[in-house]
Amino acid sequence: MELAEPRIQQAGACDGHEQTPPVEGESLLRLEEILAKRQLTTFFQPILDLASGQIFGYEGLIRGPSDSPLHSPANLFKAAEMGNRLAELERQCRHVTLESFVKLQLPGRLFINVSPECLLQPDFRQGETLRLIHQLNLNPSRVIIELTENKPIYDYNLLREAALHYRSMGFEIAMDDLGAGFSSLRLWSELRPEFVKIDMHFVQGINHDPVKLQFVRSIQVIAESLGTHVIAEGIETQAELNVVHDIGIAFGQGYHIARPKPVPPLSAPAEVVGSLKHSHVAVYPRNNPLHKAVTTRKLLRTAPTVSVSTTAEDAYQLFTRDPELHVLPVVQDGLPLGLISRFSLIDRYAKPYRRELYGRKSCARFMDKEPLMVEQSLSLQELSRMVAEGERRHLADGFIITEAGQYLGIGSGQDLIREITELQLQSARYANPLTLLPGNVPINEHIERLLQSGSPFVVCYCDLDNFKPFNDRYGYRKGDDMIQLVAGILRETSDPERDFIGHIGGDDFVALFQSDDWEWRCQQTLQRFDATVQNLFDSEDKARGGFHAQSRQGEALFFPLTSLSIGAVPVSGGAYRSHHDIAATAAEAKKQAKRGTGNTLFIERRNVASPVTATEVIIL
Numbered sequence: 047m048e049l050a051e052p053r054i055q056q057a058g059a060c061d062g063h064e065q066t067p068p069v070e071g072e073s074l075l076r077l078e079e080i081l082a083k084r085q086l087t088t089f090f091q092p093i094l095d096l097a098s099g100q101i102f103g104y105e106g107l108i109r110g111p112s113d114s115p116l117h118s119p120a121n122l123f124k125a126a127e128m129g130n131r132l133a134e135l136e137r138q139c140r141h142v143t144l145e146s147f148v149k150l151q152l153p154g155r156l157f158i159n160v161s162p163e164c165l166l167q168p169d170f171r172q173g174e175t176l177r178l179i180h181q182l183n184l185n186p187s188r189v190i191i192e193l194t195e196n197k198p199i200y201d202y203n204l205l206r207e208a209a210l211h212y213r214s215m216g217f218e219i220a221m222d223d224l225g226a227g228f229s230s231l232r233l234w235s236e237l238r239p240e241f242v243k244i245d246m247h248f249v250q251g252i253n254h255d256p257v258k259l260q261f262v263r264s265i266q267v268i269a270e271s272l273g274t275h276v277i278a279e280g281i282e283t284q285a286e287l288n289v290v291h292d293i294g295i296a297f298g299q300g301y302h303i304a305r306p307k308p309v310p311p312l313s314a315p316a317e318v319v320g321s322l323k324h325s326h327v328a329v330y331p332r333n334n335p336l337h338k339a340v341t342t343r344k345l346l347r348t349a350p351t352v353s354v355s356t357t358a359e360d361a362y363q364l365f366t367r368d369p370e371l372h373v374l375p376v377v378q379d380g381l382p383l384g385l386i387s388r389f390s391l392i393d394r395y396a397k398p399y400r401r402e403l404y405g406r407k408s409c410a411r412f413m414d415k416e417p418l419m420v421e422q423s424l425s426l427q428e429l430s431r432m433v434a435e436g437e438r439r440h441l442a443d444g445f446i447i448t449e450a451g452q453y454l455g456i457g458s459g460q461d462l463i464r465e466i467t468e469l470q471l472q473s474a475r476y477a478n479p480l481t482l483l484p485g486n487v488p489i490n491e492h493i494e495r496l497l498q499s500g501s502p503f504v505v506c507y508c509d510l511d512n513f514k515p516f517n518d519r520y521g522y523r524k525g526d527d528m529i530q531l532v533a534g535i536l537r538e539t540s541d542p543e544r545d546f547i548g549h550i551g552g553d554d555f556v557a558l559f560q561s562d563d564w565e566w567r568c569q570q571t572l573q574r575f576d577a578t579v580q581n582l583f584d585s586e587d588k589a590r591g592g593f594h595a596q597s598r599q600g601e602a603l604f605f606p607l608t609s610l611s612i613g614a615v616p617v618s619g620g621a622y623r624s625h626h627d628i629a630a631t632a633a634e635a636k637k638q639a640k641r642g643t644g645n646t647l648f649i650e651r652r653n654v655a656s657p658v659t660a661t662e663v664i665i666l
Contacts, residue, residue: 073125076116081131085111086138088146089306092314093157093277093299096291099319103155105192105299106143107306136164140175144189148182150309157192157220165193165208176215186216190241193233194222202236209237220277224265238272241297246280249300253285253543256331259293266293284321285328285543292328326560327499329492329546332477332484342429343422344465345457346447351377352386354410361386361409362395373443375456376413382446382453384413387439418445422454430466433459480526481533483549489556492546493625496558502618504564505628507636508532508571508610510553515595515605520582528582528608529553532575539570556632565649568612572645575610583607611639614649 080086090104110116116125126135140158147156179186191212209219220241224230234242244265252258262278269276278290281300290298303318304311313319352361352374365371365388374386391412395401404411418440420429433440441459448454476485484492496503510516510528517525529552536547536557545567546558561567580588587593592606613635615628622628631650639648 073116073121074129076114077122077125077129077131077135080110080114080116080122081134081138084138084142085114086142087111087308088143089308090147090150090152090310091299091306092304092310093155093297094303094314094318096287096295096298096322099314099322101154101311101313102297103157103188103190104147104152104310105157105306106139106147106159108139108143132161133164133167136161137174141178144175144178144182144184146308148184152310153312155188155190157190159192159194159222161194162205165191165212166204173215187218189216190218190220192220192222192241192243193237193239202232205233206236209239223279234272234274239274241275241277242269243277243279243299244295246300249278249280249286249290250282251286252331253283253289253328254331259289259331262290262295263293266295270294284318287318287321288326288328288543289330291322292330326544327492327496327501327503329543332488340426340465340469341422342420342424342426342447342457343454344426345429345461346422346455347457347461349373349375349456351375351453352409353378354383354408356409357406358391358395358409358412359401359405361412362391362401362405365392372458373456374409375446375453376410377453380452382417382419382448384410384415385417385443385446385456386413387443390414414439414443417443419448420445420457422447422449426462426465426469430462433462478549478551481530481549483533483547483555485548486550489546489548489550489558490625492548492558493628496560496617497622497624497628500620501560502616504557504559505615505617505632506557506559506564506568507613507615507632508536508555508557509613509636509640511609511611511640512605513553513608514598515593515603516582516608519593519595524582528579531578531582532610535571535574535578539567539574565614565647568614568647572610572612572647576645579608579610606643609643609645611636611642611645612647613637613639614647616649616651 087109089107089109091107092101093103093105094100095102108119108122110118110122116122123132123135126132140160143158144156176186179189213219218241219237219239220243221230221234221237221239222243223245224234224242242265244262248258248261252262266276268274275296277297277299278295279299281287281290281298281302283302286300287298287302303314350364350368350371352364354376356376361374364374372388374388374391376383376386386409391409394412395404418432418436420432429445433445444456444458446453446455447457470479476487477483478485493505510532513525513528516528532553532555533547533549536555540547540557540559541561544560545564548556548558550556557568559567583593587607592604594602594604597603613632615632615635617628622631635648635650638650639646642648
């Protein structure tokens with residue numbers, strides 16, 4: 047199912063302007079005329095084999111007359127449903143589609159949309175469609191029944207028997223809109239179709255959405271285990287095509303490949319085919335662990351509770367018997383009322399005559415009546431903000447955790463700090479908090495994917511020269527500005543669909559280029575840095591060409607203005623076995639670049655076939 051396209055089903059829309067649905071009486075009269083005069087037109091949209099770049103087949107998509115309110119398939123099938131003529135409409139759709147396919151002599155397979163309820167109808171089961179196929183001299187093996195699920199399915203056994211029946215006639219089965227139907231996963235399990243189409247929702251924007259990426263990758267894994275071919279619908283950009291191809295999806299369909307037309311193309315656009323022949327590895331969207339939905343429930347701890355009828359003496363004894371008990375929640379009929387702090391009770395209770403005065407009275411006299419109460423579904427980030435902005439006792443005493451206002455348990459400030467710290471450490475490995483560029487884990491993962499694919503690429507290790515003295519001279523805020531400047535320039539000079547930019551840490555960056563013009567991009571990086579970094583120095587230092595600062599040994603020295611060094615290592619031909627080998631070579635190339643003065647690009651060519659010298663140094 048493609049965005050804004052006509053199709054043989056009750057839901058969907060055609061490309062072009064939407065038409066206002068007619069009133070019911072007009073709809074039924076117009077439908078009668080369309081069916082009587084066979085005024086349906088088939089548009090065909092190619093389905094591309096992503097391995098070969100050849101068109102595998104076409105999906106037949108139906109439209110009503112162009113000058114009719116029923117031009118839109120949504121309006122057309124709604125009218126048929128109101129008039130109880132769905133079966134008749136579907137039958138005519140199949141006939142028109144098959145006849146047009148044969149008349150145009152289109153190659154490959156034909157996907158015809160059939161609703162499950164239609165599949166079970168007597169005329170379909172008795173071979174009416176098969177007879178038409180034979181009359182048209184079309185081999186049934188070229189026809190794929192694409193099931194469009196618009197209503198819940200109740201009789202899976204009957205549908206499974208029907209699918210076996212049609213397979214025995216030579217048809218194959220496809221399942222449409224996986225992930226969007228009423229029971230699509232069960233339908234896949236029951237019917238074991240030869241093809242499944244992933245709903246366009248999970249394909250469009252897959253290059254930016256790690257959740258969609260994970261969903262499609264999981265579907266591909268299941269499909270491989272079941273021997274099912276996957277078709278990605280709704281491909282609208284080259285970046286989306288790159289990702290689904292890289293995942294291993296067999297077939298693709300969408301506006302980026304071709305729009306539906308009455309006379310469709312016999313081949314895909316040259317640029318699409320060319321992109322598939324390149325062994326480039328797609329740049330996957332990142333998933334930051336800090337953004338995962340970790341909630342307050344993770345901090346939940348059980349603790350003894352007391353009620354307003356509990357005496358102060360009984361509460362005191364609970365603290366005395368358990369040295370690890372720090373707070374006592376006061377709960378009445380499931381509702382939390384307050385917290386009694388161990389320190390507060392013992393400090394106040396131990397004063398002269400307090401025990402005699404209050405020992406037999408309610409412990410509620412000693413409770414904090416306004417403790418921090420949070421729902422178990424609250425994110426840890428939001429809880430951390432509340433604790434930081436709240437009173438000090440909330441961190442020391444902890445907080446009450448509730449579910450729909452009912453008491454669940456307690457949480458401690460110490461556990462909150464520990465969990466937030468761990469999340470931040472994990473997050474830093476995946477994305478640098480200053481630049482938000484990928485960290486060490488995704489950098490290494492992408493290198494391993496590049497190595498496994500055998501694709502040629504270039505590793506560029508980027509490092510600032512005299513950065514620590516600059517930080518000491520101008521302060522860490524200016525240092526952060528310079529790091530963000532480098533990150534921004536690397537983003538600007540790279541191709542986001544082919545090149546991967548990562549932040550190792552501090553002032554160290556890595557660029558993994560698949561762009562053929564990677565050397566020009568490196569030179570552009572150095573030139574832009576040289577032009578913009580001047581804004582971070584004061585006029586006196588710019589005039590002197592450097593600044594005074596202390597060395598690592600504490601000596602006052604003069605340092606040249608901060609520059610950028612790039613060590614580049616082209617990788618191809620199995621010269622490296624892992625990201626560890628590449629990291630070592632890239633680090634050495636960076637050292638060589640830093641031996642130059644000013645903004646420098648050093649290219650290590652000793653492990654690749656090259657007509658130039660083993661190494662090359664470019665100083666800008």
